[in-house]
Amino acid sequence: MPQIIHVKKARQRYRMKPIIDPDTGQPKREEVNRKRKRGDQPVYRTLSEPDKEQPITDHCDYPVCPQPDKIIQPGTAMKVIKIKQQFGGITRRRHETCPTWKPHEYSNSLSAQASQIQDEADIDYSGWETEQDARDCATAIADSIRELAEEKQGSLDNMPEGLQQGDTGQMLQEAVENLESWAEEVESAVDNADDFPDGKCGNCQGEQLDCSDHEGHSDDPDAENYCDGTEECMECHGSGEGDDVDEQELNEWRESAAQAIQDALDNCQV
Numbered sequence: 001m002p003q004i005i006h007v008k009k010a011r012q013r014y015r016m017k018p019i020i021d022p023d024t025g026q027p028k029r030e031e032v033n034r035k036r037k038r039g040d041q042p043v044y045r046t047l048s049e050p051d052k053e054q055p056i057t058d059h060c061d062y063p064v065c066p067q068p069d070k071i072i073q074p075g076t077a078m079k080v081i082k083i084k085q086q087f088g089g090i091t092r093r094r095h096e097t098c099p100t101w102k103p104h105e106y107s108n109s110l111s112a113q114a115s116q117i118q119d120e121a122d123i124d125y126s127g128w129e130t131e132q133d134a135r136d137c138a139t140a141i142a143d144s145i146r147e148l149a150e151e152k153q154g155s156l157d158n159m160p161e162g163l164q165q166g167d168t169g170q171m172l173q174e175a176v177e178n179l180e181s182w183a184e185e186v187e188s189a190v191d192n193a194d195d196f197p198d199g200k201c202g203n204c205q206g207e208q209l210d211c212s213d214h215e216g217h218s219d220d221p222d223a224e225n226y227c228d229g230t231e232e233c234m235e236c237h238g239s240g241e242g243d244d245v246d247e248q249e250l251n252e253w254r255e256s257a258a259q260a261i262q263d264a265l266d267n268c269q270v
Helices: 111-121 131-157 165-189 245-268
Strands: 006-007 013-018 029-034 042-045 049-055 079-082 089-095
Touching: 006 013, 049 131, 111 131, 111 245, 131 245, 165 245
Parallel strands: none
Antiparallel strands: 006 079, 013 049, 029 042, 079 089
């Protein structure tokens, strides 16, 4: 992981310009303490200085930075990360108050890509009304994991056969298998949640109804017009079953299903 440098007060930066020798009108140079690979000619470097007429405006790279135009004003606390690349590198800056960089923002490693899937997974259970809603959410996340597995499988397939059999190929094959296993675990996570609550009849909610004309009935068990004070619901015929789910029970199930998906998502082995 690249080191993150915290700066208490950002300084004003300027573009650099060569220092001109007043005697010659040419940029000043100084000899560097090294020799060329061939020959004895010395190596020089051009001297430069900040050009106070060309200030550099630093910007925060956080996508939703709340500051106007994302500008990092001089004197503002900030953090800096320097990302090494094959050729050169990249320096990025953020306000100290903005979230720090996540692994996928400075690395293309497999673990960083897996971390990105975890960060971007949308497990918003507030609108789930059926068990299928939770399964659709889990499948969407599993599909993004499988896309990464397919990408790594493509890289493996494009390797020369000799490399496929070597350590690099074996590591890549293991990564593909782990990703596929992870996807299956996420997709089946809802099976580990609480059972979806049973629906109840919207008319009686599973409870016996009070008899609507009990005044004309007898409370004598032996009488022909005996009634115990209740009557069967005509909508569910006394079964109490229906499509209405108790909201509290539904919320408890939503939380259980979402946690099961999150647990599987967190259980990444790559």
